[in-house]
Amino acid sequence: MEKKANNKRERIKSKIREALVSSTSHGIPNIFSSDNLIQKFVWIVFTLIATSLCGYLILENIINYKKYEVSSKTQIVFEEEPIFPSVTFCNGNFITKYSKEIFEKLYPYFQNTYDDELNRFQIIKEIYAFSNYNLSYLKELGDSKSDLIGPTTEKSLIPLPIQEYNLEEHFTQYFDNYYGNCFTFNSFKYDNGSKREPLRANLNNHGFVFTLILDLNEKLSEYFSKSAIVFIHEFGSWPKSAEPISILPGQLTNIAIKKTLSKRLAKPYSNCDHDTDNPLKYKSEYFKAVHNISKKYKQSLCIRLCFENLVLRNCPCYLSLIPNFDIRNCLNNTEEDCPQKVNNMLTQNNYLNSECVQKCPLECEFITYSTKVSTKKFLYKDNMPVSRVQIYFENLYSTEFVETELIDIPTLLSNIGGIAGLFLGVSVLSFVEIVSLIIELLRISLAKNSKVKEKMNESI
Structure with missing residues (x-):
């Protein structure tokens, strides 16, 4: 053995x-x-x-x-038919010449309180209080589509081809707590809520020409300036995710846009999260609330919703950024102090970062539009307070910023194999x-x- x-x-x-x-x-x-x-x-x-x-x-x-380091690649890409951005138009004044009843009610207030620094928020609070927060009534105070947006025109003053638009088909009403009635051109949905396909630019059509009618009640013209606000934002996104552009009457405003697409790698390569445009991907109530408002997810909007919710847990009122008529606006200085104190507390304790950022994933892919704005005088018949706005792609080239792994699995295995072969054979x-x-x-x-x-x- x-x-x-x-x-x-x-x-x-x-x-x-x-x-x-x-x-x-x-x-x-x-x-x-x-x-x-x-x-x-x-x-x-x-x-x-x-x-x-x-x-x-x-x-x-x-x-x-x-x-998990990354390398960034920048490239210029030609797009034959790029998606045209959504464009939201708002009258710079919450109330217009068509709001006769509220003028008669609030005109004495404007006369008694007017000074060089008339508080716009105070005026808006008075409007909300007067309307008893009735959305249908508030919408009647502002412009309708045809009040603000003039008829389409083929006449362009730039050497680029311009498309026509259909007022009823291509514009969707959007109510803003600050500006009142706004209208989004090339929205992701119709007024009835059904989805719509985006408009696209091409070699034959670079953009659109819009006519804005900026009328105001004569009595209030001494207190308010006539103007419009334009937001140029990614198709399907929330209008205020973009910076506002101010439009004045009697001017031709040319807005040349260039598209930039950014693609970041998801965690662990960065702090962004994968697939945020899927409304079922994350369980956060704020994440889902953003998808109820817009097609494209934006972390900034999610954090804002979270912040407003934190304020409303402690205060009876707040001027919400998002139209929400379960929330009333603060109507006096005492009520206004509460949101301000809560805001200071949240900021000092870094509570927003620990509470809201954790529930609001950061998108990895997003589109931004850079703009070049130029203006010149524009005369319209009968001296009407009209502006013409030309929004168009400067060219059909876009810039892409794309992140890739500096060392991926194949590269790691190749490096290990090369080292082992070099030193040990x-x-x-x-x-x-x-x-x-x-x-x-x-x-x-x-x-x-x-x-x-x-x-x-x-x-x-």
């Missing part, structure tokens, strides 16, 4: 030595095959040095991979040799006796 055990051990040693001598790596075979003691010592020393360097560099590559097949040796040793260890083993070898 002891003889059989010794025989098995000898066979195992023999197989190990045979595998080491025939290994595709360079160091170990030469250690075993060197007959000269000095040569053997040299091979041992340099094999240890090479193994140490190999291990260090492989570890460094793994650490660099775990840093090993490859994937060298690891196959190790697996093959383990299988062979297990086969020897599990063999019942040497005779069976020999028969198996003969049969093989």
Whole structure:
């Protein structure tokens, strides 16, 4: 029995030595095959040095991979038919010449309180209080589509082709708590709520020309300036995700736009989150609320909703950024103090970052539009307070910022393979040799006796 055990051990040693001598790596075979003691010592020393360097560099590559660093690529891309952005138009004044009843009610207030710094928020609060927060009534105070937006025109004063628009088909009403009735051109939905496909520009049509009628009741013209506000924002996004552009009557305003697309890598490569345009992706109530308002998700809007909710937990009123008629506006200085105090508390304690940012994922992909605005005088018939706005793509080239992994899995494996091959001369097949040796040793260890083993070898 002891003889059989010794025989098995000898066979195992023999197989190990045979595998080491025939290994595709360079160091170990030469250690075993060197007959000269000095040569053997040299091979041992340099094999240890090479193994140490190999291990260090492989570890460094793994650490660099775990840093999740990115490289950014900027490229200019030609788009044959780019999606035209959504454009929201608002009269700069909440109430217009068509709001006769509220003028008669509030005109004495304007006369008594007017000074050089008449508070717009105070006026809006009076309007809301007067209307008893009735949305239908508030909408009647502002412009209708045809009151603010004039008929389409083919006449363009720029050397680029311009498209026509249909007032009823291409404009959707949007109520803003600050400006009142606004109208979004190229919205993601119709007034009845059904989805619509975006308008596109092309080589034959670069943009649109809009005529804005900026009329105001004569009595209030001394207190308010006639103006319009324009938001140029990504198709399907919330209008106030873009910066406002002010439009004055009697002017032709040219707005040349350029599109920029940014694509960031999701966590862990950055702090943005994957697939935020999917309303079912995250369970946050604020995330879902944003998707109820717009097609495109924006973290800024989500955080704003979260902030307003935190304020309303502690205060009875607030001038919400989002139309919400379950919330009433603050009507006196005492009530106004509460939101301000809560705001200061949230800011000082960094509560917004810990509470809201955690519930509002950051989008990885978004589109922005840079604008070049130029104006000149524009005369309309009968000296009507009319503006003409030309919004168009400067050209059909867009800028793309795209992030890619600095070290991805294939690159990491290639680096490890290159380092191992350089210092030890090993490859994937060298690891196959190790697996093959383990299988062979297990086969020897599990063999019942040497005779069976020999028969198996003969049969093989």
